[in-house]
Amino acid sequence: MRSMFPPPVVWLLAVAVLPAAVAAWLHPHAPAWNREKAGVAEVGAAWVAERHAAALWVDARSEAAFRRDGIAGAVPLNEDKWDDLMGGFVAAWRPGAVVVVYCDRHCNSSQEVARRLRREMQIDNVVVLRGGREAWPEGAR
């Protein structure tokens, strides 16, 4: 006798499509379909702590903020003085190093700098520190 229902695997695969489609439409953190619009991945301080020895910190804030409480070992690089500060970044960068860009807790400059590093310097291994400078404890490095 011909069964009315497809095999369980098929309809389990199909059932998952509906909530996924709704998530694509309504989820506040749904990924953008365009890689450039999607921005740069954000990582938590714990993720960086596991590999900070191999990371290059980039401070995307103003130079005054960098001098005040920049993370030790970080290099300043912001859009206002991109060309002036690029030399310092290039001198510090090593192929294969994870580049971790940060700004303050509520800012967008780290995303802008990270995107620009990807686009103009062709550096793929760039991430943004979630929570900004405040997320990295004082004296952690």
Add this chain to the structure above:
Amino acid sequence: MSRSVQFGLRVILAGTFGYAALAKIADPAAFAFAVDNFGLLPWPLAAALALYLPWLELVSAVALFFHRTRVGGLAIVTALSGLFALALASALIRGLDIACGCFGADGRPSLAWPLIRALLLLAVGCWLLIEERKQPSGVGRATNESAAYDGEKVS
């Protein structure tokens, strides 16, 4: 193997996949970046997978507790464990310094433990599928249903 052991293993599978699913469902954009880091898929596919895969994991985890869907759920979580193991092994071989993304965006950078975990889940899934095949209402029946659905003669 006793039914209680089988049930316990299904609970472990369902708990692992259900927890992983909920962590990823909370932030699919972050999971898309984790998928993208593996360098195996173009971005649009990574984004689509990040939206679909967590829900498939959740649906399959729930299906493990229902008689009619148990084998289907088992087949999917076993196949996913195999795919995860392949992806993780590929990343390890290529020397990628990335987080697994198995339980959301963050996580320990080491890929070795997630690979071992995926292989263990694969082994458990395969074992449970073999046990289901031994039972008259298990895989054999599902296969016959599948054949019947395809219009084949089932003896």
